[in-house]
Amino acid sequence: MSTRHIVIETHLGPITLVAKGETIAGLYFRHHVRRPSQEAFGPEVADSTDPLLNEAARQLRDYLAGRRRQFDLPLAAEGDSFQHAVWDIVKSIQCGDTTTYGRIAEQVRDRSLAQQVGQAVGANPLCIFVPCHRVVGSNGSLTGYAGGLKRKQALLELEEPSAASAGRLF
Numbered sequence: 001m002s003t004r005h006i007v008i009e010t011h012l013g014p015i016t017l018v019a020k021g022e023t024i025a026g027l028y029f030r031h032h033v034r035r036p037s038q039e040a041f042g043p044e045v046a047d048s049t050d051p052l053l054n055e056a057a058r059q060l061r062d063y064l065a066g067r068r069r070q071f072d073l074p075l076a077a078e079g080d081s082f083q084h085a086v087w088d089i090v091k092s093i094q095c096g097d098t099t100t101y102g103r104i105a106e107q108v109r110d111r112s113l114a115q116q117v118g119q120a121v122g123a124n125p126l127c128i129f130v131p132c133h134r135v136v137g138s139n140g141s142l143t144g145y146a147g148g149l150k151r152k153q154a155l156l157e158l159e160e161p162s163a164a165s166a167g168r169l170f
Contacts, residue, residue, distance in 0.1 A: 002020070002021060002042065003018065003019070003020045003025070003040070003041065003042030004018075004019055004041075004042040004043050004044070004045045004050065004053070005017060005018045005019070005026075005041035005042060005043075005044055005045070005053070006044065006045060006046070006047045006050070006053045006057060007044065008047070008057050008060065008061070010060070010061070010064055011064065011154075012029065012064070012147070012151050012154060012155075013029060013030055013151075014029075014030050015027060015028070015029060015060065016028045016029075016030075016041060017053055017056050017057060017060070018040075018041050018042070019050065019052050019053050019056070020076065022052060022074060023052075023074045023075060023076035024052065024053075024056050024073050024074065024075050024076070024126065024129065025075075025076050025077065025078065025125065025126075026041070026077075026125045026126065027060075027125070027126050027127055027128055027129055028125075028127075029127075029146070029147040029148070029151065031148070032127075032146050032147055033122065033144075033146040033147075034122065034123060034146060036125075052074075055073065056073055056129075059071050059072070059073060060128065060129075063128070063158075064158070066158060069095040069096075069159070070095060071129050073129060075126055075129055075130065077124065077125050077126050077130065078125065079120070079123065079125075082108070082116065082120060083120040083123055083124075085108050086104060086108065086117055086120035086121060087120070087124055087126075087130050089104050089107050089108070090104070090121065090124065090130050090131060090132055090134070090135060091130050091131070093131055093134040093135070095131075095159045096159045096160060097134060098134045098135065098136045098140070098156070099134065099135055099136075100135065100136060100137065100138050101114045101115075101117045101118045101121065101135060101137070101138070101143075102114045102117075102138050104117045104121075104135065105117045118143075118144070121135050122144060122146055124146070127145075127146055127147055128155065131155075132145070132146070133145055133147075133151075133152045133155040133156060134156070134159075142156075
């Protein structure tokens with residue numbers, strides 16, 4: 001399976017997109033919490049020469065410009081079964097909506113697992129594509145995000161229905 005990557009410039013800073021074979025396996029900011037070593041990304045390629053990475057970059061740019069609300073990409077994150085259960089729930093959070101770590105823990109059948117849910121959300125290697133920025137604290141406050149809270153806030157504001165912006169907490 002050939003691993004390779006591209007780096008695209010965005011208003012959120014440079015973003016590294018990683019592909020393994022025919023799937024997207026990573027989306028990382030420059031100062032991403034839990035960012036793998038550069039060697040794990042494989043060689044850098046020109047997006048124009050890689051149809052999969054080119055499409056991922058196009059969809060990400062469209063999303064960041066407000067022209068796309070969901071992604072249609074083959075995704076393959078590496079993680080354990082609990083992480084995948086959490087990430088599957090996170091994938092189902094609609095653009096413009098949020099949920100809490102506690103609600104996700106309830107969906108995996110144990111409210112006491114909220115901290116483990118937070119760890120799984122934080123380990124998500126496909127942030128934005130698997131929208132972990134849509135997971136907030138129990139009182140609606142912004143809490144940890146591997147790309148930083150300013151980026152989390154920017155992503156939530158990008159997705160926010162205009163009528164809701166007057167009543168938000170952040």
